[in-house]
Amino acid sequence: MPELPEVETTCRGLEPHLRGQRIHAVIVRDARLRVPILAELAHILPGLEIRGIGRRGKYLLMDCGRGWLILHLGMSGSLRILPSDALAEKHDHFDLVLESGFCMRLRDPRRFGAVIWTETDPLRHPLLAHLGVEPLTNDFDGAWLYRHTRGKKGSIKQTLMDSHLLVGVGNIYANEALFRAAIRPTTPAGRVGASRCDRLARAVKDVLQQVIAAGGSSLRDFVDSNGKPGYFQQQYFVYGRAGEPCRQCGVPIRLLRQGQRSTFYCPDCQR
DNA sequence: CGCCAGGCCTGCACGC
DNA sequence: TGCGTGCAGGCCTGGC
Incomplete structure (x- = not known):
């Protein structure tokens, strides 16, 4: 993947497009990532407002109010903002369609990435709970x-x-x-x-x-x-x-x- | 064709 | 016996 700088860059690039946006629909074209994408997301997410987006390690965290979307880009994943009618290409596995008319699209050829839903503290999720120190903070020296x-x-x-x-x-x-x-x-x-x-x-x-x-x-x-x-x-x-x-x-x-x-x-x- | 590529989880073997 | 640690394997596709 993307290492930390790429994830941070992605996070910063997505933020203005996502913050305050309401989710209109979810499209799962291929659920077979490292962690299979939950089919129920199509029912859970629409109507929720994205309150903010952050990063922990190489995981992106999206605050959706009643839960969090945790995204990981694996080795080959990327997230882009596109007009929601933009034609999907090969390896475009997941869309978050926004009410703005744009969508956030995950492309991940090697499918080592992950899209995970949690309704509890994302930092306590098993994949994140034991992560180490953030290198860009003062804790690390x-x-x-x-x-x-x-x-x-x-x-x-x-x-x-x-x-x-x-x-x-x-x-x-x-x-x-x-x-x-x-x-x-x-x-x-x-x-x-x-x-x-x-x-x-x-x-x-x-x-x-x-x-x-x-x-x-x-x-x-x-x-x-x-x-x-x-x-x-x-x-x-x-x-x-x-x-x-x-x-x-x-x-x-x-x-x-x-x-x-x-x-x-x-x-x-x-x- | 074989090998290599940004990640990271799991399971196994080992040593204290 | 139990724990931490270290390693190999596995997940996939694409490019050279």
Whole structure:
């Protein structure tokens, strides 16, 4: 997916179209997502007013008054605002038709996403209840990272990507943050010292904030809520650059696998 | 054809 | 025995 910046960008883009809008209808074209879409949504949602939209980790939360819609974009999901009569294309699985004449449309080719309805506190939903700290808040800093990694033998990269510890950092930004902090991704988390934790926490915040400020991303097929492509010209330091020269020192970037995900790093800059 | 891709849940094996 | 931890597998489609 979309990592945190893409979800945040989507959230900000959707907000003005959704807040205060009443739901007119629901169209489910294919309910088979990671969590099957509840057919009853077509009866539950119409008539409800969307009071607001927020984000927790990579989950979007839509306050509908008598309940909440929780959306997740999986690996390949996107949400767009379109005229409600716009022709649906392949992989357009779900529409929230609004009284404004527009609709919010979910497209998700790989169907790893989710549309979930809950009538209780969404933060207590089993999928969200155990999520870790938000990296862009003051709760997360070097001291926090240091405290929460003591004794951990797993690699610092996989630890960064553990959403039960820290939300929102996926494969791309884990690689990029570790480069910026000059830390080797394979280092056991518990052996990253206090000052390196400071650098790393700072790098995580900087990377995420920069991408949000750039208005999206980086992912080739990411589109924001208006259907505009993300900022994919953005340059990565290491992600996807195996064999290419490090932008800092010129040494070829290396590729290895950690937990079945690709890790890219500079053997010279990251120790 | 095989392999790779942004996520993340589940179940299993292991060590304390 | 129980818990936390770490890993592999699985869910899907599309692009190279």
